[in-house]
Amino acid sequence: MSALNRSGDPPDESDCCGFVRSRPCYRFAYWGSLGIAALMILACAIGPSNDDVSDKGNAA
Amino acid sequence: MMYPTKEMLRSSLPTDLVNLLGMPVLLISIWSARNGRLVGLLLWPGVLLYLLYHDIVFLFARTFGVLFLLHLVSAAINFYAMASLVLSMDGIAVQQRLAGRVAEKVGSGVLVGLGVLFFAWAITVMVTALVTRTPIDVSELAVRSTDALLSPSWIIGGLLLWRREALGYVVGLACCFRPACCSSV
Numbered sequence: 001m002s003a004l005n006r007s008g009d010p011p012d013e014s015d016c017c018g019f020v021r022s023r024p025c026y027r028f029a030y031w032g033s034l035g036i037a038a039l040m041i042l043a044c045a046i047g048p049s050n051d052d053v054s055d056k057g058n059a060a
Numbered sequence: 061m062m063y064p065t066k067e068m069l070r071s072s073l074p075t076d077l078v079n080l081l082g083m084p085v086l087l088i089s090i091w092s093a094r095n096g097r098l099v100g101l102l103l104w105p106g107v108l109l110y111l112l113y114h115d116i117v118f119l120f121a122r123t124f125g126v127l128f129l130l131h132l133v134s135a136a137i138n139f140y141a142m143a144s145l146v147l148s149m150d151g152i153a154v155q156q157r158l159a160g161r162v163a164e165k166v167g168s169g170v171l172v173g174l175g176v177l178f179f180a181w182a183i184t185v186m187v188t189a190l191v192t193r194t195p196i197d198v199s200e201l202a203v204r205s206t207d208a209l210l211s212p213s214w215i216i217g218g219l220l221l222w223r224r225e226a227l228g229y230v231v232g233l234a235c236c237f238r239p240a241c242c243s244s245v
Contacts, residue, residue, distance in 0.1 A: 018153060019101055025148035032141030033090055033104070036111060039134045040083055046126060 078114045082107060098157060101149065102230070106237030108142040113210055120202035146234075151226030158229045164221050168228070171218030171235050178211040 020026045086107045092100020115135035122128050182204040189196045196204075217235035220228030 029145035
């Protein structure tokens with residue numbers, strides 16, 4: 001059974017059947033998570049640079 | 061060969077392993093949540109916490125560079141996305157759905173136990189190094205410092221779940237994700 005939507009709107013799948021009460025926060029988390037996924041791909045694509053290969057211990 | 065030098069293997073392998081596990085689980089949990097599955101919604105902040113953990117380890121261990129900047133931005137987005145997600149959830153509705161259907165005491169016991177263990181381990185390693193004046197490897201120090209920073213969140217999550225608070229049900233599964241992965245990466 002789906003939880004009641006506190007805002008009075010009928011619950012739908014995009015707000016996880018009423019378990020989400022703040023859509024702006026949820027949207028920020030959604031787009032932020034997709035941004036993180038994009039950054040992860042970018043990090044793999046860049047790979048280690050010369051600066052990144054040596055860690056702080058080696059650099060010191 | 062995927063990693064032509066030992067240095068590249070050492071520096072790239074942890075990030076690649078994290079991405080290999082974290083990326084699919086993150087996308088699957090988002091997809092599940094968007095399709096109305098509560099387990100996806102509850103797992104989602106856990107994956108973000110897992111990725112935040114590795115971002116912080118990276119920031120502690122590395123010198124400034126392009127990847128450092130990338131992980132810094134990622135850590136900032138991660139933290140705010142995780143906080144927004146937890147704040148966006150209707151804790152009472154989650155509590156009503158899960159109360160009595162999940163093993164709260166077992167879950168909270170595991171969380172508190174592992175949280176205390178990791179925190180004590182991190183502090184012991186650092187205090188021992190200070191007392192014996194033995195230098196700690198930078199990577200080791202980065203991991204232990206991050207453990208000391210984030211393992212209290214497992215303890216707090218476990219205690220909230222033990223008391224059957226609404227927030228405990230929201231963060232319980234999320235807190236379990238990182239300890240469950242600690243042996244894999």
